[in-house]
Amino acid sequence: xxxxxxxxxxxxxxxxxxxxxxxxxxxxxxxxxxxxxxxxxxxxxxxxxxxxxxxxxxxxxxxxxxxxxxxxxxxxxxxxxxxxxxxxxxxxxxxxxxxxxxxxxxxxxxxxxxxxxxxxxxxxxxxxxxxxxxxxxxxxxxxxxxxxxxxxxxxxxxxxxxxxxxxxxxxxxxxxxxxxxxxxxxxxxxxxxxxxxxxxxxxxxxxxxxxxxxxxxxxxxxxxxxxxxxxxxxxxxxxxxxxxxxxxxxxxxxxxxxxxxxxxxxxxxxxxxxxxxxxxxxxxxxxxxxxxxxxxxxxxxxxxxxxxxxxxxxxxxxxxxxxxxxxxxxxxxxxxxxxxxxxxxxxxxxxxxxxxxxxxxxxxxxxxxxxxxxxxxxxxxxxxxxxxxxxxxxxxxxxxxxxxxxxxxxxxxxxxxxxxxxxxxxxxxxxxxxxxxxxxxxxxxxxxxxxxxxxx
Amino acid sequence: xxxxxxxxxxxxxxxxxxxxxxxxxxxxxxxxxxxxxxxxxxxxxxxxxxxxxxxxxxxxxxxxxxxxxxxxxxxxxxxxxxxxxxxxxxxxxxxxxxxxxxxxxxxxxxxxxxxxxxxxxxxxxxxxxxxxxxxxxxxxxxxxxxxxxxxxxxxxxxxxxxxxxxxxxxxxxxxxxxxxxxxxxxxxxxxxxxxxxxxxxxxxxxxxxxxxxxxxxxxxxxxxxxxxxxxxxxxxxxxxxxxxxxxxxxxxxxxxxxxxxxxxxxxxxxxxxxxxxxxxxxxxxxxxxxxxxxxxxxxxxxxxxxxxxxxxxxxxxxxxxxxxxxxxxxxxxxxxxxxxxxxxxxxxxxxxxxxxxxxxxxxxxxxxxxxxxxxxxxxxxxxxxxxxxxxxxxxxxxxxxxxxxxxxxxxxxxxxxxxxxxxxxxxxxxxxxxxxxxxxxxxxxxxxxxxxxxxx
Numbered sequence: 001x002x003x004x005x006x007x008x009x010x011x012x013x014x015x016x017x018x019x020x021x022x023x024x025x026x027x028x029x030x031x032x033x034x035x036x037x038x039x040x041x042x043x044x045x046x047x048x049x050x051x052x053x054x055x056x057x058x059x060x061x062x063x064x065x066x067x068x069x070x071x072x073x074x075x076x077x078x079x080x081x082x083x084x085x086x087x088x089x090x091x092x093x094x095x096x097x098x099x100x101x102x103x104x105x106x107x108x109x110x111x112x113x114x115x116x117x118x119x120x121x122x123x124x125x126x127x128x129x130x131x132x133x134x135x136x137x138x139x140x141x142x143x144x145x146x147x148x149x150x151x152x153x154x155x156x157x158x159x160x161x162x163x164x165x166x167x168x169x170x171x172x173x174x175x176x177x178x179x180x181x182x183x184x185x186x187x188x189x190x191x192x193x194x195x196x197x198x199x200x201x202x203x204x205x206x207x208x209x210x211x212x213x214x215x216x217x218x219x220x221x222x223x224x225x226x227x228x229x230x231x232x233x234x235x236x237x238x239x240x241x242x243x244x245x246x247x248x249x250x251x252x253x254x255x256x257x258x259x260x261x262x263x264x265x266x267x268x269x270x271x272x273x274x275x276x277x278x279x280x281x282x283x284x285x286x287x288x289x290x291x292x293x294x295x296x297x298x299x300x301x302x303x304x305x306x307x308x309x310x311x312x313x314x315x316x317x318x319x320x321x322x323x324x325x326x327x328x329x330x331x332x333x334x335x336x337x338x339x340x341x342x343x344x345x346x347x348x349x350x351x352x353x354x355x356x357x358x359x360x361x362x363x364x365x366x367x368x369x370x371x372x373x374x375x376x377x378x379x380x381x382x383x384x385x386x387x388x389x390x391x392x393x394x395x396x397x398x399x400x401x402x403x404x405x406x407x408x409x410x411x412x413x414x415x416x417x418x419x420x421x422x423x424x425x426x427x428x429x430x431x432x433x434x435x436x437x438x439x440x441x442x443x444x445x446x447x448x449x450x451x452x453x454x455x456x
Numbered sequence: 457x458x459x460x461x462x463x464x465x466x467x468x469x470x471x472x473x474x475x476x477x478x479x480x481x482x483x484x485x486x487x488x489x490x491x492x493x494x495x496x497x498x499x500x501x502x503x504x505x506x507x508x509x510x511x512x513x514x515x516x517x518x519x520x521x522x523x524x525x526x527x528x529x530x531x532x533x534x535x536x537x538x539x540x541x542x543x544x545x546x547x548x549x550x551x552x553x554x555x556x557x558x559x560x561x562x563x564x565x566x567x568x569x570x571x572x573x574x575x576x577x578x579x580x581x582x583x584x585x586x587x588x589x590x591x592x593x594x595x596x597x598x599x600x601x602x603x604x605x606x607x608x609x610x611x612x613x614x615x616x617x618x619x620x621x622x623x624x625x626x627x628x629x630x631x632x633x634x635x636x637x638x639x640x641x642x643x644x645x646x647x648x649x650x651x652x653x654x655x656x657x658x659x660x661x662x663x664x665x666x667x668x669x670x671x672x673x674x675x676x677x678x679x680x681x682x683x684x685x686x687x688x689x690x691x692x693x694x695x696x697x698x699x700x701x702x703x704x705x706x707x708x709x710x711x712x713x714x715x716x717x718x719x720x721x722x723x724x725x726x727x728x729x730x731x732x733x734x735x736x737x738x739x740x741x742x743x744x745x746x747x748x749x750x751x752x753x754x755x756x757x758x759x760x761x762x763x764x765x766x767x768x769x770x771x772x773x774x775x776x777x778x779x780x781x782x783x784x785x786x787x788x789x790x791x792x793x794x795x796x797x798x799x800x801x802x803x804x805x806x807x808x809x810x811x812x813x814x815x816x817x818x819x820x821x822x823x824x825x826x827x828x829x830x831x832x833x834x835x836x837x838x839x840x841x842x843x844x845x846x847x848x849x850x851x852x853x854x855x856x857x858x859x860x861x862x863x864x865x866x867x868x869x870x871x872x873x874x875x876x877x878x879x880x881x882x883x884x885x886x887x888x889x890x891x892x893x894x895x896x897x898x899x900x901x902x903x904x905x906x907x908x909x910x911x912x
Binding site: 007032042048062065067074110151154159161162165366383397398400414 | 461463464467491493496522524528541547566615618625788823839850851853854
């Protein structure tokens, strides 16, 4: 019995229609990356394990796909370790490479490794797959593409402004005209922790606060209490929950809450710079919103934090995010290299465009016309003609066999090919072509040049 | 001490210049694939091991990268097997997934799995990385891209003709105007084995014959003898080595050698059909050559075999190849599905274009112009202007910091940005821009609209 074929869970095959739609999103993003001066790099699918391990926390280490060493990999495992039969301990002895988990750490590695060839500030984009051994669920896969743009080597706040514009430009191009860009600043979060005198619990504090959307104020307070944040501190937090109004109103609120925190005031200053620039150059379609609970769980952010919410009404988490990190390359030995970057969630953007019916019709277009095959002599005439059409930039085919007419027409129909050409003895003699529009059924007999002009 | 970063051997980082050049090749190939009516699919980077193992021979199995199971993978290994400490035996217990080794087997798996959604004949292209644990050497990597086009579901010889035209169209587009397409047919090889009465040694025979280029006639004869092919048979082979002249002359020679072999005569018939079609529709720049020693080591070819030689003078093996296989999907349970496909060797084509200096200059182009940053107020003016330029489709930037003029100019220079814009107080008042061409040093003060017209 032959094997029944399947693919690993959490992975996907993409049909022609799906590839075309994904490429539409990718090329739209890529075009804007280029307009903004970002340059493409690519890094290997697998890195040395030492490059990746320990960079994403314990949970991350667990979710990294490890590649088994080639050859007699067990020969390198000492007998006393082997007898323990401990998967965790043995892993590093039988696996030296791992599939990349995101594009950020490989980018940091790239910058450090190639620092002498790179002209800073370095604006790079990278669109490649990443792999995570996560439990698959709706919209979460074990193999998925990340689309990242980062700048390293500049701590100018204009970068923050540029990234807001970049998000705005991409989503406007995609006709996704109602996204909200949520912004926060790690310094605001640090300021909060400072004023409640729980700076050593900053991470626990922000992780809890980040969940306000999902679990509400009571849930957040409960989680903070569980993490050992004092009741007194929690009371002091209360004004944070009361922040509302527009961007400026929230800034005013923050000024009062953070009046005693130097770092908090620095955060406010940065937010105000960005706000003023956006006021002077309004975003085209996106809305900027200050969300002081936003933390994105990533400890390496040190300044701005961004997150894109899908349009209201579409049930989908964030469709993009990013922020500033002051010491990403430090882990590989290159200090004082400030960076800022954003990411687009390709799969989720795909689902949103599909739900809102925003893919342009032309995205599906492939072959424009197919010649019916009436036999040897006619096929040669068709092949010659198709060649001229292709040279003129028109995607064209000849049906490969002189099968029954009905079969050939059905094929054209199922493939959504808009035009069929019939060229039999008469047409060949007259050097003409009978071209039929499949949808309307209209047909006319014209020259090759006329077909080219018609379809181009 | 921080880690010194590096990447696994046999893998590569691609710099912006390299990515741009690779994308130039890929997009040229893709465009022709589309002109010929091929549609894109994508498959997962890793497949179930059972899909891949046993499809590439013993050597292939060894070269497939296996992915370690997640979690406590050793718990699934029974103690008595574990104590054997046998890497080969334990592999299938601790690894269920593997990185794809080529695009052909995943394509066969795709066709069988999705046979009910596919309209046949199915013309698909696929451009994705593959991985092999081969020993790295010049032009051979552990991660590399394959660019494949295949048709399944048609045994029409017009497909062979189309693929020759496709090769010709791609290499002509790449200005690689002197490639040779070598063609052979598995039936010719089977015919040879038949007439020398060594049909059971067909593989050994063709593998040896395929090396004629490299080891000469004496080497081939020696290898055949070692493989147990009789001296009598080897004597009978002699006319094969004498075949020369043009395509037609070789066909005449074959007719005499294979006069007693039915399968051999079928092979000749197929070659003649292709030759006649090519004569009626000459290739644009490529040369078609009949090479009866061509076997390409792949046992699944059953009809035409193609191989592309790099232009003479460039020391590089084949830069593409392919052929017809009558039963590729049979391994996954779908019988009688004839296919034919070709592949482009991206890395080698890259090296050839580089050596012959055939990359177009525009391939390197990224940012067209950069604004010098003179400070807060000027930067805002620049940011606003850059935004209008980007909307007009021009890649433009503002230097992020108000650094020293010299530093900013050096940056523009090193990045090969052709134009620099200086907009200070005077320009802002007049709503003008001083634009300087970096190469010539020429500069003029003009409006934004004039810049757009100049650069577009």
